[in-house]
Amino acid sequence: MKKLFVIFALTTMVFITRLGLAEDSAVAIVVHPNVQVSDLSTGQLRRIFLADQQFWPDKSRIVLLVRAPEADERKMVLDRIYEMNESQFRKYWIAKIFRAEVAALPKIVFSSNMAQELVTAIPGSITFIPSSEIDSSIKVLSIDGLLPDQPGYSLH
Amino acid sequence: MNSFARYSARLAMVIVGITVTTTTAAQDTSTLGQQISTLIFGEIDYREREDQGDDGFVVGQGVAQFNVRLDDRLSVFTEMTATARKDQNTKFQIERLFVRYDFSDQYKISAGRYHTPLGYWNSAFHHGSWLQTTVSRPETVKFGSNVIPVHFVGALLEGNIGDSDFGYKVGYGNGRSDKINAPGDIGDSNNSRAWMVAGHYRPPGRLGLHTGFSFYVDEINPEFEPEIDEQLFGAYLALEREAPEVVVEYTYANHESSLNEGKVSSIYGQVAYRLTGRADKFKPYIRAERLDVDDDDPLLGALGLDYKGVVAGTRWDFSPFAVLKAEIRHEEFGNTGSRNSFWLQLAFVFNPGSGSQPYVARAPQYRVASSR
Numbered sequence: 001m002k003k004l005f006v007i008f009a010l011t012t013m014v015f016i017t018r019l020g021l022a023e024d025s026a027v028a029i030v031v032h033p034n035v036q037v038s039d040l041s042t043g044q045l046r047r048i049f050l051a052d053q054q055f056w057p058d059k060s061r062i063v064l065l066v067r068a069p070e071a072d073e074r075k076m077v078l079d080r081i082y083e084m085n086e087s088q089f090r091k092y093w094i095a096k097i098f099r100a101e102v103a104a105l106p107k108i109v110f111s112s113n114m115a116q117e118l119v120t121a122i123p124g125s126i127t128f129i130p131s132s133e134i135d136s137s138i139k140v141l142s143i144d145g146l147l148p149d150q151p152g153y154s155l156h
Numbered sequence: 157m158n159s160f161a162r163y164s165a166r167l168a169m170v171i172v173g174i175t176v177t178t179t180t181a182a183q184d185t186s187t188l189g190q191q192i193s194t195l196i197f198g199e200i201d202y203r204e205r206e207d208q209g210d211d212g213f214v215v216g217q218g219v220a221q222f223n224v225r226l227d228d229r230l231s232v233f234t235e236m237t238a239t240a241r242k243d244q245n246t247k248f249q250i251e252r253l254f255v256r257y258d259f260s261d262q263y264k265i266s267a268g269r270y271h272t273p274l275g276y277w278n279s280a281f282h283h284g285s286w287l288q289t290t291v292s293r294p295e296t297v298k299f300g301s302n303v304i305p306v307h308f309v310g311a312l313l314e315g316n317i318g319d320s321d322f323g324y325k326v327g328y329g330n331g332r333s334d335k336i337n338a339p340g341d342i343g344d345s346n347n348s349r350a351w352m353v354a355g356h357y358r359p360p361g362r363l364g365l366h367t368g369f370s371f372y373v374d375e376i377n378p379e380f381e382p383e384i385d386e387q388l389f390g391a392y393l394a395l396e397r398e399a400p401e402v403v404v405e406y407t408y409a410n411h412e413s414s415l416n417e418g419k420v421s422s423i424y425g426q427v428a429y430r431l432t433g434r435a436d437k438f439k440p441y442i443r444a445e446r447l448d449v450d451d452d453d454p455l456l457g458a459l460g461l462d463y464k465g466v467v468a469g470t471r472w473d474f475s476p477f478a479v480l481k482a483e484i485r486h487e488e489f490g491n492t493g494s495r496n497s498f499w500l501q502l503a504f505v506f507n508p509g510s511g512s513q514p515y516v517a518r519a520p521q522y523r524v525a526s527s528r
Contacts, residue, residue, distance in 0.1 A: 044319075046360040052316070055261050061228045083362045088398065090476060091287070094505060097193050098284050100252070103223045103231035104191040 026148040027073045027155040028131040029141045030119050035060075035126070039142045042154060048126060049081050050092075051102045056124060064106040065118055065127035073112075073130050080155055128155075194222040197505050199285045205497040215240040216501070219283045221252075229258045233268075237283050251283055251307070262315040269341065272308035273325050273354050274370045275390035276405045285503040289401060289428045289441050289471055291483040292499070295463045296407055296422040296447055302456055303420060303447065304388060304407060305332050305374070307339040310349070321359040327352040331374035332386075336455065346383070350374035364397035376455065384413045384455050398430035398439065411455040418453025420461075422446065428471070439471040449490070460491025469499075478504040 029045065031037065036058050040048070047053040054062050067074040069086060078084055084092060096102050107122075109115040112133040119125045120137065131148035134140060146153045199216030218238040225231045235252040254268025273279045277297045281288040296303045310329015317324055330340030331350025356368030372388040392405040402425075409420040428441035447463040449456045469483030481501045488494040 043360070047321075050360055052321075052358075052360065053261055053319075054258070059260055083360075087473070087476065094195065094284075095280075095287055097223060098195055098221060098235075098282060098287065099279065100223065100233040100254075100256070103193070103225040103233070103256075105193050 025072060025076075025156070026131040026153055027076050027128045028134050028138075028148045029126065029128055029143060029155070030116070030134060030138045031126045031141055032119055032123055033139050034123060035139065037141065039145060041144055045143060046081055049077070051096060051106075054102070060124045063122050063125040065109050065115055065122075065125055066106040067112075067115065067128065068108050068110050073128055076155060077128050190227075191225045192222055194220070194507055195284075195505060196220055196508060197284045197286055197503070199501055199503040201291070201502075202500040203497060206495050208495070208497075210242070216285065216503075217283060219251075221282075231256050231258070235282060254312075260315070262318065263313065264315050265311065265313050267311040268309070269339065270308045270310075270312065270327075272305050272352070272372070273312075273327070274304050274352070274372055274388060275407060276366070276368070276392035276394055276403060278304065278306060280394075284505065285501060286477075286479055286505040289439060289481075290426070290443060290467060290469065291481045291501040292467065292485075294405070294424045294426075294443070294445050295465060295487075296424065296445070297405075300337050302337045302459060302461065303409070303422060303449075304390075305339065305350070305372070306337070308350070308352075309339045309341055321357055323356050323358065325352070325354040325370075327354075332376050334377055334379045336376060336378050346375060346377040348375040362397065364395050366392075366394045366396050368392060378455065381454070382413045382415060384411050386411050386455065398428075399432070401428040401430075401439075401441075402426070409456075411453050413454040416452045416454050418450035418455070418457050420447070420449045420453060420456055422448070437473045439473070440469070441471065442466070442468040460489070462490030464488040475504075477506055478502065 029040070035056055037056060044053065048062055049064065051064065056062055078086065078089055082089055082092070093105055097105055107118070109118060109127065112129050115127045115129050116134065116138055119127050129138070140147060143154055148155070197219040201214040201216045202212065203214060204211050219235065221233075221235040223231060223233050232255050233252060234250065237249050237251055239247045239249070241247055250269065252268070252270055254266045254270060256264055256266035258264045271278050271282055275297065277294060281293070283299075285291075293299070295301075297306065299306060308327060308329050308331070310327055312325060312327045314325040315323065328349055328351045330344040331348075332338070333340040334345045350373060352370060352372040354368060354370035356366065358366045368391070370388075370390045372386075374386045376384045376386055378384065387410045389408045390406065392403070394404075395402040404425045405423070407420075407422040411418050411420070422445070424443060424445035426441065426443035428439050430436060430439045443466070445463065445465045447461060449459070449461045451457050465485060465487040467483055467485045469481055472480045474480060479502075481499075481503070483499040483501070485497045485499065486494070487497070
């Protein structure tokens with residue numbers, strides 16, 4: 001009985017810890033400081049990440065930066081924005097480039113730090129970073145009018 | 157050196173050449189950096205056909221595609237193929253080559269050689285066997301088809317309609333040459349341009365809906381035949397997803413000469429379903445197709461193109477970038493009767509320029525050290 005209690009307690013702790021991480025792990029959509037956009041609808045966000053929209057309203061080119069596989073924020077973006085698994089995501093971009101619907105593939109980034117440095121360096125760029133890891137110099141977009149720290153934000 | 161060795165050597169030279177080009181381009185440090193994305197597709201087939209010779213292993217088509225973004229708005233797209241032939245001479249061909257300038261999402265203008273954006277299949281899979289679920293293309297849109305003009309040489313205006321999920325394409329070009337299954341690569345043989353319009357609707361989302369139509373008009377002067385007016389109409393509906401994947405495509409053509417008039421209609425439907433759980437690498441599929449050509453059709457009536465066929469098979473994605481497909485076919489041809497056949501296809505794709513991440517471009521000019 002004691003063993004069962006210990007197992008139950010440990011399992012509960014692990015569950016609560018994971019729940020806590022999930023609660024804190026909102027993904028922020030960030031852009032280059034000169035991008036003249038501060039809010040996107042979920043539909044617009046999807047069109048940009050799917051490269052169905054390749055230009056900002058001021059006609060500058062959108063440069064998409066995507067985190068390398070295995071990162072939690074990538075899994076969330078694939079699930080919530082792309083609505084694809086890794087295999088479908090890979091096939092989507094191979095088809096996209098083969099159909100000449102895009103001239104270049106997304107650039108891969110290997111860490112949140114790299115994503116922040118590139119998104120501030122490349123004009124027109126957009127990427128996603130865990131909200132807990134962004135610093136004050138980064139321009140964060142609201143999605144459907146909500147920022148990552150607000151209730152109802154869609155990328156929690 | 158035998159034909160296979162010659163084919164392999166030449167294909168390797170093409171791949172190596174492109175890889176070198178890729179590496180060089182990746183080191184460009186102009187304002188945005190010229191970016192080049194390369195894909196190599198290949199296939200090895202095995203076939204057994206009733207009452208046919210030349211069965212056994214077949215070296216399939218090798219395909220090299222590279223897209224180069226010259227600057228923020230100007231891009232070059234190229235697709236080249238190497239095809240082994242019975243006469244031992246490997247055929248190299250530029251399938252697509254066009255230059256495109258993107259004014260915006262709504263207006264992109266290009267000129268060059270394309271796969272005619274007629275219907276779905278011809279502009280969805282091109283020569284990438286790995287991309288398509290089945291071993292074969294539908295009979296109506298197979299390469300070398302006489303039914304539709306597979307290639308188009310000219311100019312194309314395309315884009316989204318506003319900020320919606322609707323899109324359009326308007327084309328103007330040479331159309332068919334006097335050899336009707338080939339485009340006018342070096343000019344319009346009868347100086348009468350073809351034109352086409354197409355529209356599509358493709359909303360994002362799990363459903364993967366993609367539907368559209370196309371309309372194509374040309375005036376053709378086939379070898380030793382009177383002038384023929386051609387109108388083609390196509391419509392399609394596809395669910396671009398894994399479970400289920402659905403493609404239904406209809407093509408209708410009208411041909412009219414001073415002597416007679418005829419109609420061609422074609423429809424195929426394909427359904428595939430990715431299995432779940434431990435069998436999730438397998439995707440069974442089935443396709444049924446019918447092609448009817450009026451005997452009086454002045455362009456195609458004498459060619460015996462009537463066709464009915466059913467293909468069924470399974471695709472096994474045993475690797476992220478390679479697939480084995482097994483397919484059986486029962487086909488009835490208007491000019492040669494019915495035939496059963498069995499096909500295996502090993503198809504693969506890779507990107508020689510990006511190591512183990514074939515779908516992600518490198519950006520060495522922006523690479524920074526990471527502390528996290």
